[in-house]
Every structure is written in C-alpha cells, then in structure tokens.
Amino acid sequence: MEETARSDCTVTCSFKERGGLIVDIQSKVGSLxxxxxxxxxxxxxxxxxxxxxxxxxxxxxxxxxxxxxxLEAAVKRxxxxxxxxxxxxxQPARQTRGVKDRPRRSRLYLPGxxxxxxxxxxxxxxxxxxxxxxxxxAPSEKDKARFLVRxxxxxxxxxxxxxxxxxxxxxxxxxxxxxxxPQFPDVILVPKCEDADTVRSIADAIQKVEHExxxxxxxxxxxxxxxxxxxxxxxxxxSSSHRVCALAIGLEDYTADIGVERTEEGRESFYARxxxxxxxxxxxxxxxxxxxxxVEDLDGLRRSTLEAKALGFDGKxxxxxxxxxxxxxxxxxxxxxxxxxxxxxxxxxAARKSGLGVVSLGSKMIxxxxxxxxxxxLRMATFGVREEDPN
Amino acid sequence: MKNAAGRLxxxxxxxxxxxxxxxxxxxxxxGTTAGTPIRSSRxxxxxxxxxxxxxxxxxxxxxxxxxxxxxxxxxxxxGDTLTASLFRVVKxxxxxGIRWFPSASFPCHxxxxxxxxxxxxxxxxxxxxxxxxxFASGGNMSGVGVLRSHGTRYQSVQDxxxxxxxxxxxxxxxxxxxNANGVWGNSACGPLGFALADSEYADRVIVVTDNLVPxxxxxxxxxxxxxxxxxxxxxxxxxxxxxxxxxxxxxxxxRQLIADHVAHFAETAGIMxxxxxxxxxAGGTSLAFVLKLxxxxxxxxxxxxxxxxxxxxxxxxxxxxxxxxxxxxxxAFDQTGVRSMRDDPRHIATSPFTSYNYHGKGNxxxxxxxxxxxxxxxxxNFNANVVTHSxxxxxxxxGGWQDCLFAKCTILAIxxxxxxxxxxxxxxxxxxGPGSLIDAVVTERGIAVxxxxxxxxxxxxRSRLPLRSMEEIQREVLAICGGRPAKPVVDPKHPIAVxxxxxxxxxxxxxxxETR
Numbered sequence: 001m002e003e004t005a006r007s008d009c010t011v012t013c014s015f016k017e018r019g020g021l022i023v024d025i026q027s028k029v030g031s032l033x034x035x036x037x038x039x040x041x042x043x044x045x046x047x048x049x050x051x052x053x054x055x056x057x058x059x060x061x062x063x064x065x066x067x068x069x070x071l072e073a074a075v076k077r078x079x080x081x082x083x084x085x086x087x088x089x090x091q092p093a094r095q096t097r098g099v100k101d102r103p104r105r106s107r108l109y110l111p112g113x114x115x116x117x118x119x120x121x122x123x124x125x126x127x128x129x130x131x132x133x134x135x136x137x138a139p140s141e142k143d144k145a146r147f148l149v150r151x152x153x154x155x156x157x158x159x160x161x162x163x164x165x166x167x168x169x170x171x172x173x174x175x176x177x178x179x180x181x182p183q184f185p186d187v188i189l190v191p192k193c194e195d196a197d198t199v200r201s202i203a204d205a206i207q208k209v210e211h212e213x214x215x216x217x218x219x220x221x222x223x224x225x226x227x228x229x230x231x232x233x234x235x236x237x238x239s240s241s242h243r244v245c246a247l248a249i250g251l252e253d254y255t256a257d258i259g260v261e262r263t264e265e266g267r268e269s270f271y272a273r274x275x276x277x278x279x280x281x282x283x284x285x286x287x288x289x290x291x292x293x294x295v296e297d298l299d300g301l302r303r304s305t306l307e308a309k310a311l312g313f314d315g316k317x318x319x320x321x322x323x324x325x326x327x328x329x330x331x332x333x334x335x336x337x338x339x340x341x342x343x344x345x346x347x348x349x350a351a352r353k354s355g356l357g358v359v360s361l362g363s364k365m366i367x368x369x370x371x372x373x374x375x376x377x378l379r380m381a382t383f384g385v386r387e388e389d390p391n
Numbered sequence: 392m393k394n395a396a397g398r399l400x401x402x403x404x405x406x407x408x409x410x411x412x413x414x415x416x417x418x419x420x421x422g423t424t425a426g427t428p429i430r431s432s433r434x435x436x437x438x439x440x441x442x443x444x445x446x447x448x449x450x451x452x453x454x455x456x457x458x459x460x461x462x463x464x465x466x467x468x469x470g471d472t473l474t475a476s477l478f479r480v481v482k483x484x485x486x487x488g489i490r491w492f493p494s495a496s497f498p499c500h501x502x503x504x505x506x507x508x509x510x511x512x513x514x515x516x517x518x519x520x521x522x523x524x525x526f527a528s529g530g531n532m533s534g535v536g537v538l539r540s541h542g543t544r545y546q547s548v549q550d551x552x553x554x555x556x557x558x559x560x561x562x563x564x565x566x567x568x569x570n571a572n573g574v575w576g577n578s579a580c581g582p583l584g585f586a587l588a589d590s591e592y593a594d595r596v597i598v599v600t601d602n603l604v605p606x607x608x609x610x611x612x613x614x615x616x617x618x619x620x621x622x623x624x625x626x627x628x629x630x631x632x633x634x635x636x637x638x639x640x641x642x643x644x645x646r647q648l649i650a651d652h653v654a655h656f657a658e659t660a661g662i663m664x665x666x667x668x669x670x671x672x673a674g675g676t677s678l679a680f681v682l683k684l685x686x687x688x689x690x691x692x693x694x695x696x697x698x699x700x701x702x703x704x705x706x707x708x709x710x711x712x713x714x715x716x717x718x719x720x721x722x723a724f725d726q727t728g729v730r731s732m733r734d735d736p737r738h739i740a741t742s743p744f745t746s747y748n749y750h751g752k753g754n755x756x757x758x759x760x761x762x763x764x765x766x767x768x769x770x771x772n773f774n775a776n777v778v779t780h781s782x783x784x785x786x787x788x789x790g791g792w793q794d795c796l797f798a799k800c801t802i803l804a805i806x807x808x809x810x811x812x813x814x815x816x817x818x819x820x821x822x823x824g825p826g827s828l829i830d831a832v833v834t835e836r837g838i839a840v841x842x843x844x845x846x847x848x849x850x851x852x853r854s855r856l857p858l859r860s861m862e863e864i865q866r867e868v869l870a871i872c873g874g875r876p877a878k879p880v881v882d883p884k885h886p887i888a889v890x891x892x893x894x895x896x897x898x899x900x901x902x903x904x905e906t907r
C-alpha cells in the first residue's frame with residue numbers, strides 16, 4: 001500500500017450492493033478528530049449519493065479540505081459518472097479580480113497533489129500562489145490533484161496573493177478548467193504555449209465555464225513560453241486575448257528544446273528572454289522571468305533576480321517560500337532610484353501646474369515614458385526600498 | 392486537592408506528602424540542605440586507585456538493595472548504552488523496586504521497559520520521552536512518575552526530597568581516582584553538569600568510563616574526592632548518537648518564518664542591544680532563530696555579552712566571529728560544541744546549580760535577556776504545556792524549560808497547529824508553565840504579546856510586526872483545522888505522573904490515557 005504523507009490521507013472506497021456505509025478510520029489525530037472525520041465522510045457520501053460502500057481512511061492529520069478532496073477522488077474513481085460534488089466551506093474573497101497590472105514579483109509554485117504546503121503558503125506573502133496541475137503531478141494522480149486544487153481554491157486563505165492554477169496541456173487542460181474556473185482563480189497559467197490559437201482556445205474554454213456558472217469574465221491568462229517556437233510567436237501570444245496579463249518564460253524546457261545546457265550565466269537564453277520581455281512590453285503586459293531552481297543558493301537567486309529586473313522583467317518564479325523575500329528585496333527600488341523618481345514626478349507636477357508642455361529636470365528634458373517609469377518606481381517603493389546599489 | 396493554578400494534584404506521591412503549587416515565585420524554604428554520610432580518606436586506597444573489576448562489583452560495594460534510588464545523567468543522550476547495561480546488572484543481582492532518577496531519558500531508553508514490567512525499576516523520576524512516556528501513559532508503571540525541570544532536580548536533591556543512594560556517572564574521560572570530564576575520549580559529550588548534584592549528594596558514587604587516563608584527569612568536571620569507585624568498560628555508548636556530527640537547521644518554510652518573526656521581535660522590542668544575552672535550544676526552529684538574529688546583529692553591529700547553550704556549531708560560530716563574549720553551556724549537541732568547550736576558554740561549562748537551582752543564592756536564568764522555547768500547547772492566557780500532547784499522552788520531559796521562564800523575556804516559538812492539531816487551546820492538557828511568566832507567543836500566523844507585559848506591548852506597538860491576539864490566532868486555526876478537537880479520554884482516578892514547579896510544589900497531574 002502507498003505510504004500516506006504527513007498532512008495528507010489515503011482514502012479507498014469499495015462499492016457494495018447493500019449493507020449501508022461502513023467507515024474505517026486509522027488516524028494519527030483519531031482521538032481528537034476521529035468523530036469529526038467520520039462526520040465529514042458521512043456528509044460527503046450523502047452529497048455524492050454513496051449509500052452502500054466500505055470506506056477506508058489512513059490519515060496523517062489531513063485538514064478537512066484535503067480529506068474532502070481525497071474522499072471525492074476515491075468515490076469518483078469507482079463511479080466516474082457521479083456528477084454531484086462535495087465542496088468544502090468557502091473563504092470570502094480577499095481582493096479584486098481581473099487586475100492586469102498588479103505586482104507579480106514572486107510567483108510561488110505549489111505541487112497540486114501535495115497538501116502539506118498549501119495551508120500556509122499565503123503566509124510567506126508571495127504575489128502569486130500557483131497550484132500546479134502540470135509537471136509536478138504524476139499522470140496517474142491528475143484526477144486527485146484536481147479535486148485537491150479545487151478545494152484549496154475554495155478553502156485556503158492565500159491572503160493577498162493572486163490565486164493561480166497551472167493547467168495541463170491539451171484536452172487535459174480543458175478538463176482542468178471545468179473543475180477550477182468555478183472557484184474563480186485569478187490567473188490560469190498555460191504551460192508550453194507556442195501559439196496564439198492555444199491561448200484563444202483556452203480563453204474560449206474559460207469563457208464557457210464562466211458563462212455556465214454565471215461568473216463575470218475576469219479570469220486572467222498567463223502563457224508560459226518554453227520553446228523556440230513560443231519565443232518566435234511571443235507577440236502573437238501576448239496579443240491573442242484581452243485576458244493575457246503577462247508572459248512568462250520557462251528556461252528548463254526552453255534550453256532542452258534548443259538542445260543546450262542551462263547555465264547560471266544564461267547566455268544561451270539571453271535572446272529568448274529579451275524577446276519574450278520585448279514582445280510582452282510591446283503589447284503592454286508584464287514579463288516574468290523563469291524560476292531559480294537551486295533552493296540552497298540564495299545569493300545566486302539574488303544575482304539572477306537583480307539581472308532579471310535590470311533586463312526589464314517584472315517578476316521571478318519561486319519553488320520554495322524562502323526564495324520569496326530574496327526576490328522581493330531584489331525588486332525593491334534603491335534609495336537613489338526613489339530619490340530620482342520623486343524629483344521627476346515633482347518636476348512633472350510643477351510643469352503641469354504651470355501649464356508647461358515640456359518637463360525638465362535640471363538641464364535635462366524628461367519624456368513621458370520616463371515619467372511613467374518614475375510613477376512605477378514610487379509605487380514599487382511602497383513595498384520597501386533597498387539601501388545599497390544593485391551593483 | 393486543587394492548587395493555586397486551579398489544577399487537581401494528589402496529596403501524596405509514591406508515599407511522600409506533597410505541597411500544592413502556590414505561587415510562581417515559589418515557597419519559602421526552611422531547615423538545612425541535605426548531606427551525605429561522613430567519610431574518611433583513610434578508607435580509600437592511598438595510591439588513589441579506586442578501579443574495581445566490574446559494574447556489578449561496584450554496585451555490590453555500594454550496598455545495593457531493593458527500593459534504592461539510582462541516578463544517571465543524560466549527557467550521552469540517545470547514544471547512551473550504559474544505563475541499559477546498568478539495569479541488566481541490577482537485575483542479575485536480583486534487586487527490585489529501584490527508583491530510577493535520570494536527569495533525562497531518551498528514545499534509546501525504550502530498552503528499560505522490560506525492567507519496568509518485571510519490577511526491577513519501580514518508577515522513574517525524570518523525563519519520560521517517547522516509548523517510556525507511552526508506557527507510563529498506559530498506566531503500566533508501578534509507581535507515579537515525577538517530572539522535574541533540570542533546576543528542580545537539583546532542588547530536590549539539595550533539600551533532601553530525593554535522596555540518591557547510588558549515582559552511576561558515565562564519564563567519557565576519568566582517572567583511577569574518579570576525576571572525570573566529558574570533553575575527551577570516544578564518547579566525548581561536552582560538560583558533565585547534570586551529574587554534579589549526584590556526585591555531591593549521593594551516598595555512593597560510581598564513575599564509569601571507557602577512557603581511563605593517568606591521574607590527573609583535567610579539567611575535573613566531577614571531582615574524584617566525591618567518588619567511591621571507578622569502573623572501566625569498553626564503551627559507554629554510540630558516539631554518533633551522543634553528539635551529532637553536523638547541525639541541522641530546519642528547512643521547513645513555516646518554521647523559518649517563525650524564526651524570522653522571533654528575531655524581528657527581539658530587535659524591534661529593543662532586546663537585541665549591545666551587551667545583551669539570550670538562550671535558544673538546539674531544535675530546528677531555535678537554530679534558525681539564532682541565524683536570523685545573527686544577521687540582524689551583524690547589520691546593526693550589536694554584540695552579545697553571553698549566550699546560553701546547549702551549544703552547537705551555530706553558537707560556536709557566534710563566538711568565533713566575535714558576536715558574543717562567552718558561551719555559558721549546559722550541554723553540547725554537536726562535535727563543534729564539544730571541541731569549542733574543550734579548547735576555548737570563553738566557552739564555559741555550567742551545571743543546573745549555576746544555571747537554575749531554586750536553592751541557589753540567585754539564578755542565572757533571570758539574568759538572561761531573552762529565551763526562546765517551544766511548547767506542545769498554549770492557552771489564550773499564555774499558560775503552556777511541554778510534556779503531554781493534546782491526546783493526553785506523556786511524550787516529553789521538562790528539561791530546563793521551566794527554569795528558563797524566569798528570563799527577562801520568554802518567547803514561545805511554536806506553529807499554530809501541527810498537522811491538524813491546534814497548538815493554541817482552550818485549556819492546556821497539562822500545565823507546565825504559568826502564563827504570567829510567558830511574555831510572547833510567536834507563531835507563523837502572527838505574534839501575541841502577553842497583555843501583562845505592558846512595557847513589551849508598548850515597545851512593539853507601532854512596528855511592522857504581525858501582532859495579533861491569541862484569541863484571534865486561535866479562531867483562525869480552529870477554522871483551518873475544522874473546529875475544536877475532542878477532549879482526550881483520561882482516567883482522573885489514575886495519575887501516572889506529576890509535574891513539579893521549580894520550588895518542588897505540585898503544579899499538575901498527568902493521567903492514564905484510555906487507549907482505543
């Protein structure tokens with residue numbers, strides 16, 4: 001039998017002709033929550049219309065939203081035709097959805113079938129939490145992960161982070177959407193995106209689910225470009241739908257696709273990164289850099305993030321919460337940057353008041369994009385300012 | 392009877408009358424301290440050679456008989472194999488009903504369960520960890536266990552509450568006269584402070600070593616003048632489990648976050664100031680805290696006057712990098728700690744007498760600016776538990792935990808829930824530390840400052856710390872865990888252990904758990 005991980009549980013369900021419901025629970029927290037677990041299982045079986053079955057549970061302290069997901073997956077593996085759902089309690093929404101231009105400095109990937117890190121993910125204050133249904137989930141576990149991710153979207157408080165889901169490629173991804181979109185995630189990540197049609201078809205699929213569930217059409221899309229073809233089509237992808245809020249680049253797959261080793265220096269992906277960044281900016285959406293995969297090497301992450309920021313990227317992927325603070329710190333404007341931005345904004349304000357068309361600071365003329373950038377820096381400075389120079 | 396903390400405690404334990412807990416400051420003692428039978432040097436070999444041929448021989452010469460109290464220390468931690476050998480010999484001698492008085496027990500002492508079952512050991516007065524705790528919780532021990540902090544153990548010996556008949560002291564290095572220390576040899580463990588009271592107050596003292604050196608064995612953490620016999624054995628234990636080769640700092644993101652909050656709190660509250668002092672344990676969260684505090688100390692140019700061990704590489708690095716003047720150390724947890732204590736005069740060995748003792752003329756613990764501790768449970772009035780889990784099982788000892796509560800600022804650094812089990816509870820299963828001594832509880836979901844500490848509340852009020860009330864954190868956690876857990880099913884007529892307060896009064900009772 002498979003080993004049950006901490007904070008998770010294993011549920012098996014054998015359907016019977018008669019005999020009612022028999023629930024057998026072995027739980028690490030049995031003396032404290034044994035009755036609560038039994039009650040929840042019975043409630044779940046009522047919701048799913050299961051009347052005669054033997055249900056075995058091996059529990060290592062799973063939270064209720066996890067238990068509910070594992071139960072529903074076990075039941076539906078036996079009876080795939082059951083359409084009823086067993087949904088856990090819902091968290092009130094924390095933020096306005098559909099905001100395209102919000103900070104996305106850090107995006108924290110969480111494996112979609114591992115509940116252990118979900119409940120506390122928001123405490124680490126990433127800008128985005130990504131529940132991953134794709135690469136981190138084994139093909140045989142896709143169904144289980146879907147229920148877990150759906151329940152996490154409903155029940156877990158991710159605080160101010162955007163709640164995102166990375167769906168699978170192709171038809172599997174469309175099935176993912178049917179399950180997760182009704183729980184109104186903020187952003188859907190589209191992996192290995194190579195053309196505009198893929199984004200359009202996903203946008204259509206999202207719209208269909210939103211329509212069926214009477215949801216307002218605010219779910220955003222974040223295509224991840226992970227191949228040479230994707231890089232070539234970056235402009236078309238970025239401009240394929242009004243839902244696209246940013247382009248991200250995934251360098252593990254990209255370097256594999258072009259047949260080279262990924263290096264820390266990153267010369268092999270320099271063109272791709274600049275291309276994705278430039279095309280994103282051409283359409284007016286954000287550009288997000290790849291993940292830094294060595295969790296221990298925080299200095300490397302810091303260097304890499306400072307570089308990404310200098311190249312024009314707006315965010316960096318994280319695979320461990322400890323990376324978040326490093327990334328946020330690297331994206332903080334420096335004292336010098338903030339000082340200069342304040343002067344520019346003040347000069348622009350003064351020019352506006354005195355009705356001057358031209359803004360100047362000292363002997364220099366200031367163009368409109370520079371003023372916009374200064375406003376951006378001041379907005380970023382609300383998250384904190386870094387004292388030393390980035391170099 | 393009900394004590395001043397509202398807890399029911401028995402009037403007598405294992406036949407001895409008890410005083411109920413009255414106040415955190417402790418009761419006022421009277422009388423004189425305990426002593427040992429008077430001896431004469433003329434009765435000991437004039438050549439100083441006290442080596443006898445075996446442990447059995449030494450126990451016989453010590454006059455071992457039924458019902459005696461035998462003490463051991465826990466510096467060998469989970470690598471200790473001497474204690475199991477000791478009770479094998481006690482059994483061979485046909486002796487029964489021993490009160491075992493260890494300074495702490497470890498999972499390796501699971502091997503003693505057969506001796507508890509057969510009556511060789513009557514009961515344990517000392518921590519009962521893991522398997523031993525589970526055994527006791529099932530109501531299987533003949534007597535009632537007595538849980539004391541390190542300081543309280545010294546108190547109980549010094550005021551005669553516990554009389555040690557025979558002390559068996561594992562010594563990683565010793566000479567034939569009985570001088571001993573823990574810093575040299577294959578079984579090197581650092582200091583031997585937990586055996587100090589035993590060496591001074593036991594009727595008979597046996598030093599057991601696997602590294603006999605020519606006289607003098609220096610430094611003499613244990614003085615040969617207190618020692619009756621010396622036994623040489625091939626090995627005291629498994630060196631790899633006595634101290635670890637490397638120190639492991641937690642990788643858990645949530646524990647890292649807690650550690651970060653504690654360090655942030657220490658700086659914001661003004662505790663981290665030049666010349667300050669602190670103590671943190673060797674658990675993963677504590678080590679992570681020391682590393683986070685170190686970053687802040689370096690960036691603000693703040694240096695500590697002293698830090699309290701258990702020492703690890705993490706603390707030794709502070710000393711080596713000039714971030715503290717001294718380490719005052721009760722036990723070493725890794726090789727680096729042992730080496731530093733041996734080689735660096737700024738790394739000082741301490742004992743529960745110097746650190747914590749209630750009958751001392753002062754208390755180091757109350758001089759320390761900041762102490763960071765763990766707990767199994769805490770209630771909204773900051774009362775905390777460190778020995779039982781919410782299911783009622785006794786699984787941990789007190790260690791120096793209670794003694795440390797007297798620091799100027801005591802912080803519990805704990806997750807708000809473990810797996811599904813809330814750590815913030817309505818009422819702690821077992822009361823080990825009164826809330827009036829606990830100044831702040833730091834969880835991954837926020838920091839609750841004890842409202843009794845108005846000065847601390849004021850010091851951090853206008854900061855960016857995630858300050859919240861205990862009630863607020865508890866509400867959030869109960870929502871996550873799916874409501875309040877059921878109460879443990881315990882048998883109130885069947886106490887299996889009692890928890891002492893630092894003055895020797897009874898703070899609470901641990902009951903038998905109904906196993907299903």
